[in-house]
Structures are given as C-alpha cells and as structure tokens.
Amino acid sequence: MLLVAAFARMSDLGRLTDYAYDQATLSTLALDLVNGKSIPTLGIQSSAGIPNSPMTVYVLAIPYLFTDDPQVVTMIIAAFNVFGVGLLWYLGYRYFGPRIALLAALAYALHPHAIHYSRSIWAQDYHTPILLLALLAALEGYLEGKRWGQIAMLPLFLIGAQIHYAAWTLLPALLWIVLRGRQQIDWRATGLGILIGIATLVPFAVGLSQATDAASATALDVVDRLDSLILRNKALLYLARLMTGLGGPWVGMPLIGAYDVVLEFPSAITLLWLVPAAFMALGQVISPRRRGWFWAVLFGLWVFLPFAIFLPNWTGVYPHYFIPNLPLMALLAAVGLDWLLERLAPRAALRIALMGVFGIAVLTQGWAYLRFLQNIDNVLPELQPTPVHYLMSVRDALKPYDDVLIAGGTTGESGQPVWKALLYNSAECVRELVIASGGIAVFPEGPFALLTAPNALPPATGDLYESENSTTYPLRPGEGSYTITPFDNAPEWNGPEMQPVHLARFDNGVELTGYHLEENRIYLQWKLPGQGERAYQYFAHFLDSAGEKIGQQDASFYPEYFWCAGDTIITWIEADVPTETVTLRVGMYTLENDRFVNSQLVDDAGNPTLPWADITLSAPDSSE
Template sequence: MTRRELALLLAILLLAAVVRLARPDLTEFKADEGRLLTAALMMSDGQFALRGISSSVGLPNAPMSVWLYALPLVVWSHPYAATLFTGLLGVVAVGGVYWLARRYWGIGAAVCAATMLAVSPWAIVFSRKIWAQNLLPAFVVGWAIAAVLTYVERRRAFLILHILCLAIAVQIHPGAISLVLATLLLLIVFRRRVDWRYLAAGVLLSALTAVPFLWYLWSRFRADGGLAMASGQSSPHFSFDAVSLISDILSGQGIAALAGPNYNGFPAESAIRLLWLALVVAGAGWAVWKIARTPREPAAQTAFICLVWLLAPVAVFLWQWTPPYIHYFILAIPAAFLLAGGVWGEMASRVRPPVKVVAWSAFVVVSALQLAIWANMMAVVARDPMAGGFGIPLGVKLAAADGARRLLDDTDAIEILVAGDGANPEQQDFPAEFRALLHGVPLRYVDLKQEAVFPATPSVVLLDTSAADGPSSARDLYLVPSGEWDSFAIPGGDLAYSVRAMPAAATPSIVSNIEPPPLLANFVRLIGYDDRRLLGEGVWDIYWRPADNPDAGDYHFFNHLLDGAGRRVAQVDGAAFAGPQWRAGDVVISRFWLAVPNELDPPPAMSIGMYRFPSIESVPILDEAANPAGDAVTIPLGD
C-alpha cells in the first residue's frame, strides 16, 4: 500500500469515525435501547445473560447483542460506552469493505465503496445508537470476507470464520436469517471447494455460542408447555415492500421523518438519492455481466458472493410472512456499496485521465452532498428533536438521570422514584429508559398517569415531561410539598424533566379521612379520599397504605359511583401501585377519572375495593376479628 493510498484510507476511516462517534449525546434512546443497555449492564456486573430483550414475535431475542454490548461496559459502565462501541463497529465495517473491494477490484472500487458506506445517511443513523441490529454490519462484512477467502481463494480454514460470523449475525438479530439461505447457496455453488471438516467445526463452534439461549428456550418450553409466538401478520402474501425498503435504506429516502413533517429537506435531495441508487443498480447489473462473462475469475466470483448477499434479504421478505421494516435491511448496505464500488472502479479504469478526473470530482461532490443531507437533518433534530421520530436525545435523559444521582448522593435520600408514563420497564418506555440510565441505584417506578407515592423515608423524585400527563395525571400531587425543582429542558419546546429531593412523609394533607381505616385481606388500609373534583371534572383520589412488605400479587381498584337510589351510574377500574414495590410507611394516592353524568340523584356514594389481576379474585374487607366482612367499602359523598 502506497502512502497516497494509506492517506486515502485513513481519511475515509476518519470521516466514518467522526460522523458515527461525534456528539454521543445527540443519539436516540428509547425503550429497546434502554432494555438492551440494562441487560448488558447486568452482564457486565457478572450476571450472565441467557436471553436478549423481547421481540415483536413473542419470543425473546438471543443474548448475543447483550454479550457484545457488555464488552465496552466492563471497561466503562456508561451509556456512552455502548453508544460509541456501536459507532466503532460501524467504522470497522467501512474498513472491511475497503479491504474486500481493494483485494479483488482495485483501489478505485475500494475508495468508492468505503466512501459510500461512510457517508450513507441511513448507514450513519444505524451506527449512532444502542440497538442490536446496528451491530450487524461489522459481522456481515466479516461473513463476506471469510466467504471470499474460503470459496474464491480456496483458503478452506476460513470456512470456520464464515459460519461463526453467520451464527453471530443471526443471534444479533433474526433479520440476518436471510444469510443462512445465502450461505447454503454458496455451499452448493462452491461445494468442490468446501472442506467438510471445517464446515463441521464451524457448525459445532456456532452451536456452542447458541447453547445458553437454547437452554433458556428449553427451560421455558418445559415450564410453560410451549413457546408462544405471534407473527404480526395474519395472512402471508407476496409483496414488493422489501424492494421499496431496501431502495430507501440505500438511497437515504425516509430519513427526513426523524426531523418531522415540517422539515423541508436539502436542495436537490431527490436527485442526489437517485444518482446514489443508480450507481447501486449499475453495480448489481455489472455483477451479473461479470459473472456471465468471466465466471471463473476471482473478481467475478467475489461479485457473485456480494450479489447473493444483497439479494438474500429481499428474497426472504418478498413472501411477506411478517411485516418488514427498514432496519431489516441494514445487513445489505455494505453489499450494495461494494457492488457500486465494483462498477465504478471498472468504469474509472476504462476512461481517459481527463474524464476520470471529472468522474471522481462528481463522485466527491455527490458524496459530500449525501453527507450534507444527513448533517442538515441532524442540525434540525438538534434544535427540535421532538418534531419528528427522533425523540428526546440521550444527552437530555442522561442529564436528568445524573441530576437525580447527584441529589441521591448529596442528601439523605435512600431511593429515586421514577415517576412518569408507566411503571413497568418491560412494557413502557419511560421506566425502561431510566432503569438503564440509573442502573445500580435503588429505584421504584410510579405511573404518574394514575398515582403518586410518598415514602416514609427521604427520596428523590424524577418526573417525566408533561407530555406524559392525561386526565388523571397525579403531577400536581408532587408539586404540593415545598421544594425547589431542577429542570432539564428539551430543545425546541417547553417540555422538561424535573428532579427534586423529597423529605420523608411528604404526603399532601388528606382531604377526607375514612374512619376507621378499613383493612383489606392483602393488608392494604384505605385511609382517605378526595372527591372535590369528582362531580365537576370526574377526578377521584383514594389515599391508602400498602402492606409493610412487598407483595408479589398484582392488584386493581374498582370504583363504582352510586346515586341516591344505590344505582351504579359510573365505574372505573385501574391498577394499584405494584405490589412488588410496596414498602413500610408508604402512602399512595391512586387517581381515577370517571365519566360522571351531568345529573345525579343525591346523595351520591362511592363503592371501592380491590381485586387480584388477572384472576379478578376479590380482596375481602376484614372486620375487627380479621374475618371477611364484604368486598367493598361504600363512602357517602354528600350532595
């Protein structure tokens, strides 16, 4: 490699690194990212992962992505470590593409292919956040390099690496299953160059990587009597959606959705994308021509492998057995740009020097414009990330989490209450995100849409943005205790996360006490209520104390509004504060919204009680002798 070529390669890698590694705070971070980061952090702490995060088809994903993300977290237990790790693997993929194109098609092909991968908008986006499928490019490029070394150069021992990279890719994300079909086709086409001993070794080694996950699935099968799956597609059918999606991911189409509907895009954006996609299509055509014309040449056989690699995911999803999404085609991006580089290198080698200078100048301009499209979109996102699909950046969420950590360290608080949209990290986004960002800290999750929790001990409260509020939001209850809030604003609007230290027993004054406080069979005591907003706004509060110890059960409240004749005129049920989070001394205010009729025969009353969910088994009210005395408490509300 000459100094000039080395300088070109380093420049391309530096460019790829800058756009993938700069501003780790300006990256997406949602529920899947949070759950994956939590699992990786737990593994970096020594808890071996047998499974990955849950998938849309019912089964959990394999733990490979968890294992990989745990590697940087062992060194630096911070969300940026995993984020930058994703970007570094993206840079490795760019380097691998350069090596592969350079080896068989020359410097021109290598520079073109690596540059296209370095500046492709979707390739950059999918290299800038913690997401399982974002790990794929480096491993599928490794799969392709090992394939070429095995089948083209007949270095048969590389078949082990070829099969191992395939196994890793499939376990990173099931979308890579298309590479299994590609591998089978290559094994058939190049069967005379396959040493079956190395194939067996590769399969055995790959199987070993899958043993923990297979053991988990078997244990779950035995415990549950089966494995529940959902396809998300009731009637499989033939569709060209895969062709449209792979065209979008290669050209950069659709990236504007991250910036929102009011984003006007970049000048001549459509023309730039068309030129980009045209070069990819030309590359695929060049591969077919090359294979037909000189099938025995290494360059043609390499083109064949890349063409199979490109077309495999499209072929798998032409029969739409599950809805395809754009990220299912991440693994095909390097293949497309390799073929584009191949045809570009071929054309550049056949023209005179003046034409070559013009052609390369045009390529540099178009590449720079593609990069500008991404940069312009990200500038808009930085100003108003909530306008489109990008969402609140990792940096803002991390600042709020760090603010809560500081208060926990600087005060006598013993836990952080994560109060926002939902209280189940496995089902809702907000708790999933902050469980990861506050890893290692004592946490409890409060569904701000329907409850507020006030511990008997000092605590820190982290409040979600007001976008999480609904008609029964309990945000105002946390504003009653005096104290200063630290705000962490989201650019482009009035939304902000809020953090404050809350003293012990900071419960707002009970509006109406229930005397004596009824005791339920699950040791819950109903201590008061607030009906001041019931008839006007339909808002009804119940004050209660949970049992002194956590309860594995899941409970719901029922609230029946009765008129003066005892007729039920409105009803609402809702989840109680989760039993596993109960602590001694807690006071919980559960808030409900009822559709109260405009006219109500006096005097009204409210009948309330609890039941187990999902069994709908009533929780009895106990009398003084601890005997069941009914299923509900009826509270007169007056006129």
C-alpha cells in the same frame, strides 16, 4: 478511510444519539447481566412481534462491563462499525483490488443509512460487522480452504442473525459460498463450527420454550398471513432508499428540503445520490462477465434476495432489516464504477469527471447526515427523540438521589424504562406516578426526587407534590423541560382522611392499611414490598347486613415493576357505593395459566388465612 468513517460516526462523541424505550430496555438487561442480577434467555420484542434472541443483550453487555454511560457505549458501537468499514475494505482489497476496495469503503463510510444505523444502542446498529466477519470467514474458509474460516463462519453468522432475525435472509449467500467451495471442506473444522453454532442457540431455545404462548401467537399470525399473501411495495421502497441514501430524516431539514417518505427527490443535491445507485445496478449487470457467475450470484443473494423475501406480507418489514445489505451494495457500486473507469482509460478527462461526480455524491451524503445531526440538537424533526446529552444533564442532577418518582412520563421517551436504565447505578428505585385505573398518590419511605417530564399533564394528585424548591432543565426549543423537585420526606396526604385497617397483609407482600368510602369513589391505602413478580388486579365488594354482595368494582393495581420497598400508595377509583353497604371486602388477584388466582391474606407467621379482607364499616379500625 477509517478516519472518514470515524468522523462521520463519532464526531459528536455520542451526544446526539437516540435514547428511548428500546435503547433503555436493552441497556437495563445488559446491566442486569453484567451485575449478576439475571441471565436473560430472550431479548426485547422485535418490531414485527417476533421474540428476539438474548444474543442482543449478551453482545451489548461487553461495553457495559466498562461503563454505564450510554454516550460511551454509543461510541464503542460506532467504533465497532468503523471496524466494519475496515472489514469491507479488506474484503474488496483481497478479492477485487485496491481501487475497488477504496471506492467501496468510501461509499459505505459516508452512506447516510449506514451512519444512522451504526451509532445507537440498538440491535441493528451492532450486528453488521459480525455478519461481515461471517462472510469473510466463509470466503476464506471455503474458497481458500482455511480451517479458521470453516470453524468461525456458522457461529459468527448465528450470533449476527440472533441479534436481528432479518439477517437469516443472508443464509443462502453463505450456503452458496459453501457449495462453491465444497471440495475445500474440512469436515472436522466444519463440524466444530456447527457444534459451536448450536451452542450459541441454546439460551434462545430455552427462552422460547419458556415463552411458548408468545412464540405460538407469532407463529399463528404468520400462518394466518400465509392464507392471504399479497405482494407489497414496501421492501422495494426500502431497496430504493438504501441504494440512493434517500428516504431518511436527513433529507427533512431546511438544508435540503422537505422530508418525503415516498422518495420524491427534494433538491438537485440529492439527485446526485442516484449516481451510486446507478453504479450498483451496473455492477450487478456486469458481474457475470467481469467477475464471474460466483460473484454475480453472491451479490444477488446478499444484496437483493432479502428484499424479495420481504415482498410478501408474511410479517412486518422496516428499513433497518436491510442494514447488513449496505456493505455489499457499496462494493457493487465500486465494481460498476471501476468497470466504467477501465472502459474510459484513454479519456482521462471523462475518468476524472466520473470520479468527481461519484466523490461529490458520497461526500454530500455524509455531509447531509452530519448537518442533520447538528440540526437535531436545536429543532424537533419528525420521529427524532431527545438527544441523549440532554438526558445526561438531568441524570447528573439526579445522581444524589436514591429514590426517584416520575410524573407525566411517557413509556417511549421519558418514562420509567428510560430513567431506570440511566440511573441504574445511582437510584435504588425509579417508578412512575401512574396507574391504569383511577388515580394514585405515592409516598416514598425516605427522601426522594420528583422528576416531572416535559409537557406533563397535571397529575390527578393536584397540588400534592407542589414545591418552590424545583430546578428546570430545558430541552430543545418547543420540547419543554424536565423539572426536579427534591423532598426530604413524603408530602402529607391532602385528600380525605383514611380509616386504618389492621392485619391485612397479602401473600404477595402488599398490605392494605387504610380506606375511605364516598358515594361515588373508593380510596384504598397500601404499603408495598420490593418489586413484584406479576401484575395484579384488586377488587372491592360491597356487602349488605346479610353478607350478600350488592355491588363491586375491580381495577388494575399499581404495576409490579413500580413497587418500591416501604412505599405507601393511595389508590382511588370511581364506584357506585350502595347506601346499604355495611362491609367492604377487598382482595387482590392475578392471572395464572389463563385462570384468575386470588392472593391470600397471611398471618404473622406467613400462613394463609382468607382470600380477602372484610372491613366492617361500623368499626373502621378492625379487619377480619
């Protein structure tokens, strides 16, 4: 059974997994931790806007101790989930017998949602085995009185629940086990487990205390929703999807019909997928008499209660919130099928037919997902990012370059977050040719490679970076290609001549080194330090001969996470420049504690002087 699970999750060797913003950002945080650059106290933001615990990063850092290859990390995560299939088999064997264990493990090993959410660098893809370990620890600890289980249950659960907050909905199931086994409680073991569990929460508590604004905003949003609670059918839709295996992109290929998110069954093949769902329902119904009320309640709390909790609209809800429910769904299906097989004991032909239908249903589920994987390597299904192996070919070509500039990238799939992670151990600096206001040209200090993303729009810099020395790396048909253009030196600026500015260095390390004014546009030239710590705006005030402000223009500065030491940038914005202007005043400011704070000019000794640079236009080579 483990071989079946491994083949379903690992046969592509990690080549066809997603690698976009979430995967890349988590990877960068994990690599920063592994390399001693930082110890995060928060993870990335959840899809519902709730801050995630840094436990997502701490667990992911383990495979990144050994490799920076996302394909290898994906394989390690997939192998961990194969171990999860083994845990389910062990649970079934220990408490229900060998036949139920085998049937449950088979159903879980080949369930398309279980495969899909077990082979990516994503928090939901590696917390289910941890939660299964917590369940086993609870059962052995409180039903059988084993001290290790009582020590381990709460820490394991809190680790899993911190990886994704939706797992907190499984806590009632564990408390039910503790209640049932209350006479077996060893208070020393349980107390030690509580202390260890609290210790796992400390980094998250520190992070929340430092991000009070975000946490408060999320809490207020939940409170606002409580004032107008309504029931919604999303959670029930996701319950139907997970019970049947439908509702995923694997039913959207030409193989088995059109993808339909409202659970219209696309073909006779997927109609068979209703069979395991029917056995799940049957398993829940017969559990009180067949297995006793303890197991009936436990199944209800683990499998169905989480969906009920997300029925009201108190927060957002998505299918991956319920991935930890899948193992016990498979166990329920096995319980239901086993009960029917026992009832049909005198009728061997019917037993064989029933087993055959169940086997075909779960085998076609796994087969459909594997066909989906094969197809996404050549076609563009809905919401399916570029498989990572295409990106790895580009990464290998970029490895000789210490400096990479990205043109036309998108934040989610082809921008700096993705390539910063992929080039973590090869490129010193990765940034994008993009700014929120106006236009920008970036001139690295030394050799660099320009990476042009697929289907990139022409940059505002025109032909500044054009070169015949480019190499193209095609992606899937219709998806475009990446282009790498190497430069030994930064290209010469082909815009208007910049007038030099001297002695205009701000306390954030940025230097204003030049300017050019036109009737409707202002160009400013800057020299950057290394990566900044906060976002800045810049302003240009236009003063008349009396020193009065007669116009101004503010704009977002180049994002601080794009700053590379030694880079020269030229920014430009549209502005109505009054003809009476004799002095150009330029400054920078940031937002601190809900108020604007100017960055100060500093002298050669680093002492603050003025909050802006005044440039006398009649003498463009001077600055005060």
